[in-house]
Amino acid sequence: MSRSCEIDTLPVDGLCIPLNISIGTKIITDYVKICCPNEKDGEEVHILTKNSQDTSVKGSPQQFVCTTCGRCFYPHTSRFFKELKTDIKTIIS
Numbered sequence: 001m002s003r004s005c006e007i008d009t010l011p012v013d014g015l016c017i018p019l020n021i022s023i024g025t026k027i028i029t030d031y032v033k034i035c036c037p038n039e040k041d042g043e044e045v046h047i048l049t050k051n052s053q054d055t056s057v058k059g060s061p062q063q064f065v066c067t068t069c070g071r072c073f074y075p076h077t078s079r080f081f082k083e084l085k086t087d088i089k090t091i092i093s
Helices: 079-092
Strands: 002-004 007-009 016-023 026-033 048-053 062-066
């Protein structure tokens, strides 16, 4: 299991990633669709492909490339996680 952005993630399966969130002794697992960080609501869906694994980073995370806009990114920097981070900041502030 690799660590990314303080959230435990398992290896990517297709274009979804399992997300494990621990709250006390309870562990919640859900699957999150990976979306391009540049994709906006109402826009045509961006097409993603696996690029390679980055061996220069601990855990060798899978990289993705968006064939629509050319953006390369890791799953933990996808649109979902950017929105989640914003939501969490709003809730705790």
